[in-house]
Amino acid sequence: MVRRDDAAIGFRAHTGWAAVVVIGGSPAEPRVQDRRRIELTEETDLENIQVYHAAAEQPFAKAEWMIDAALAATTTRARASVAALVESLAVPAGCAGLVAGNTQLPASLEKLLASHALIHAAEGEMFRAAIVAACKACKLPITGFAGNALSDHAKQTLGLSPGKLRDRLAALGQGLGPPWGQDQKEAALVAWMALAMR
Secondary structure: OOOOOOEEEEEEEOOOEEEEEEEEEOOOOEEEEEEEEEEOOOOOOHHHHOHHHHHOOOOHHHHHHHHHHHHHHHHHHHHHHHHHHHHHOOOOEEEEEEEEOOOOOOOOHHHHHOOHHHHHHHHHHHHHHHHHHHHHHOOOOEEEEEHHHHHHHHHHHHOOOHHHHHHHHHHHOOOOOOOOOHHHHHHHHHHHHHHHHO
């Protein structure tokens, strides 16, 4: 059960890592409780970081094996990173938000591996799926918000126009120092919306 004083964690995934912002307070008066980067894979493990690119060059059976192994390794690393994050927070986390992908992936792996654009989308989705699995392992409810519709979600969930939203997100980062770029703002926004929706 989520308590009223719990915080929300926001994730903006990249290839091998994620920007994370923890929002506490209330939806009307959110506050940044924490901001960091977490690793979703080993930095030196280039084959797992870009596994779909590597798999596309292999016979299909080997490609399937490579992708399954990379998914398992990424999920294991994400679980460790998210568990350590949750454990370290001064304010307990009760929910999470994730900047979700914008591309619907085909069910067929062969079709996916035949498209360079879909390969890129699949690699992004692998890291987002690892974050979702990690949150579930921590019993942390997580909501995905399509990245290309964040302003629409914010208007519905928070009642903020794009201009007001931009100002509020900039204000959230005041006094924190760098980085407070697009990654952190989007992670803060999905955490804020998750907090509002709980």
